[in-house]
Amino acid sequence: MWHAITIQPAKTNSGRQQTILLSSAHGGEKRSAGTRTFTFKDSTGVDGWYRVSQCAVVHPCRGRKPAVRYGSLSRTGSGLQYLARCGYGVLLRVGSAPAAHAPRLWRFTIPARLWYDAFMIRLLLLIIIAFGSVTPFFPGAVFRDDPPAATTIVDPFITAQTAAMRAEHAADLTDADWDRYTLTVQLDPTGPRLSGAVSVRLTNRSEVDFDTIWFHLYPNHPDFGGRLDVTSAQIDGVPVPSRTLHGDTLIGLRAPQPLPPGQSATVTMTFTARTPRNASQRIFGAYNLEAGVWSIASFYPLLARYIPGMGWDTRPIVSRGDFTVSATALYDVTVDAPADWHLVSSGSRIEHRTTDHNRQVARFVSGPMREFYLAALQGLMPISTEIDGIRVISYVQPNDQTAGKQSLTIATTALQVFNQRFGAYPYNEFEVIQAALTQFYGMEYPGVVLIEQDLYRRNDRLLETTIAHEISHQWWYGLIGNDAQGEAWLDEGLASYSQILYYEMIDNPAQATAELEAFRASYRRLRERGGDAPLATPPAALNNGRYVPIAYAKGALFFHALRQRIGEAAFNDFLQQYVATYRWREIAGPDLIRIAGQACGCELDDLFTDWVITATAVPIP
Structure with missing residues (x-):
């Protein structure tokens, strides 16, 4: 169990919030009657005065959605303590900590004169004397005067990850024991080529031994047009032998001994x-250097999924639809990288020199994400703003700055309405890149979307619709994953229907109706030529132009019928509830x-069967 601790020295004029995650497995806690006491000490051993503004107890509650409950803090003569019933995680939030101090472990020595006046201290003591304990202001937290526990050990890897997360979502890092990727990469745009190293700390979460561990090498697919070796x-x-499958798009590493x-x-x-150059007319444009954008999607070995009861997901990748499933x-x-290229990535930059x-040299951390995207830009102009605590940046060609400003407005509006409708976007940053994609209008990655450059030069709503669609994928694919190679309708259908929800929420019912009518027409034409199929049909089986009408149009209409x-x-x-x-x-x-x-x-099995499982001629809603 990890505990998120965010602190701020009282005397600081700059810097940003730093959240520190503490592991109860390493001590630093004291248990008593279902409670825990934590104390913290500066790694240098120096006491300091710190202002603590709020705290929260994070209750995973046996796999259910964590409930964050806010409370106050109690103080002893030798430190600060916060006790949480049930022994679950603790999150203390106190504003901004200068980056120079992270990731440090802190002792809170809080003199009364700093943030409790004498009256409040006396009142607290009177309550303790009168009632024998301090009644918690919120359920799930109690405050006691037990001596503070020993210093707790911090995990620097987890600590660094909090820089990518909005403060209220830092506790999401405690949701699971995530696999960890540590990457170092050197970029050479003259190739364009790159080299690097990746370390993946993974856990066997299955019920069988792992004899071989499989990774995707997506750039070796012909539609990527590049190479990854x-x-x-x-x-x-221990050095291990390897073998590849499906045109070197998968590599299996034989374990020196089975991983239990x-x-x-x-x-x-x-x-x-290596990546191609100026190749968007013929290949997947998200792995390409063109028009000042070196888009380097899926550039590293990506751990394949292990599916319980089925084994490693080693299917050959179909280029119809999205490639990555992770x-x-x-x-x-x-x-x-060269200093004259601007680096853009998933997550947030925490170091640069x-x-x-x-x-x-720049260092980035992601927070929980399904993959890591990287791009290097040259000649594009950044335009930025902030919405709901999220920094939003749009990168555009100098000649398209008017449309670039429009794209920024669309992106911030979409993030805002989707935050309200679906649940909060959890990261600190979001970026939109104008890119040469040619064969498709947009492509989503965690924290970043690519938008076809020609959409910025059209006088219609396609730019707005595409940005809204791709941003909704931050929820439908990003937060909630699905097998895009098997059930593409789950994310593409709901992202398509999110276009309608977007226009409804910005008070444009006419355009919402136009989007719905377009999906109806697409699906109706498919049925008229005998091409209907269940939504559960894998993309590999949706040939002859059936993929988009099924996954996108019929998928959107399913959600309208629902x-x-x-x-x-x-x-x-x-x-x-779906997101939560x-x-x-x-x-x-x-x-x-x-x-x-x-x-x-209510019962919805018939709706699901008619639309998803069979090719029943459903009424078009």
Whole structure:
């Protein structure tokens, strides 16, 4: 169990919030009658005065959605203590800590004169004397005058990750024991090529031994048009043999000894990669250098999923739809690049320096994400703003600045309305990049979306619709994962329907109706030519131009039919509960319909069967 602690020295004029996660497994706590006491000490051993503004107890409650409960703090003569019933996590939030101090472990020595006046201290003592304990202001927290526990040990990797998260979502880092990627990458745009090393700390969460561990090498797919080669591989420091599948798009590493269930291992690989240049007319434009954007999607070996009861997901990748299918993990990435290229990535930058020979080194952390995206830009203009505590940046060509400002407005509006409708976007940053994609309008990655450059030069709503669609993928794919190679409708159908929700929420019902009519027309034409198929049909089987009408149009219409069936209030509750229940997890169709049924308190099996399982000629809603 991890405990998130955020602190701020009382005397500071700059810096930003730093959250420190503490492991109860390493001591630093005292248990008594279902409670825990924590104390903290500066790693230098120096006492300091610190202002604490609020705290929270995070209750995972046996796998249910964590409930964050806020309270106050008690003080003893030798330190600060906060006790949480049930022994669950503790989160203390106190504003901004200067980055220079992170990741440090703190002792809170808080003189009364600093933030409790004498009256409040006397009142607290009177309550203790009168009642024998301090009554908690919120359920789940009690305050006692026990002596503080010993110093708690901090995990620097987890601590660094909090820089990518909005303060109210730092506790999400305690939701699971995430796999961890540590990457170092060197970029050479003259190739364009790159080289690097990746260390993946993974855990066997299955019920069988792992004899071989599989990774995707996506750039080796013909539609990427590039190359990714693993040059060495070790498991727990032991060199291991490897083999590849499906045109080198998968690599399997033979473990020196089987990895038992519940155990962890560290896989280390070195690799080289190259990307095409000016190739968006013929290949997947998100792995390409063109028009000042070196987009380097999926540039590293990505751990394949292990599916309970089925084994490793080693299916050949189908380029119809999205390529990547991966579990949520944490990323810590250091990039060495020419100083005249601007680096953009998933997550947040926490370190940056320039070096000799006109180079720069930047370090990024992600928070929980399904993959890590990286780009290097040259010549694009950044335009930025902030909405709901999220820094939003739009990168555009100098000649498209007017449309670039429009794209920024669209992005901030979409984030704001989706925050309200679906639940909060958890990261500190979001970025939109104008890119040469050519074969598609937009592409989503965690914290970043790419938008086809020509949309910025059109006089219609396609730019707005595309940005809204791609931003909704931050929820439908980003927060809630699904098998895009098997059930693409789960994210594409709901992202398409989110276009309608977006226009409704910005008070443009005419455009919402136009979006719905477009989906109806697309699906109707498909049915008229005999191309209908169940939504559960894998993209590999949706040939002859059927993928978009099924996954996007029919998928969107399913959600409209669901909305009509259960009513507006239940549909809104469904969206909120869907995110709250399955955030960071991967779902399948039955999981979605189960949440919808809970939201309405009704039976929806017939709706699910007719739309998803069979090719029944459903009424078009």
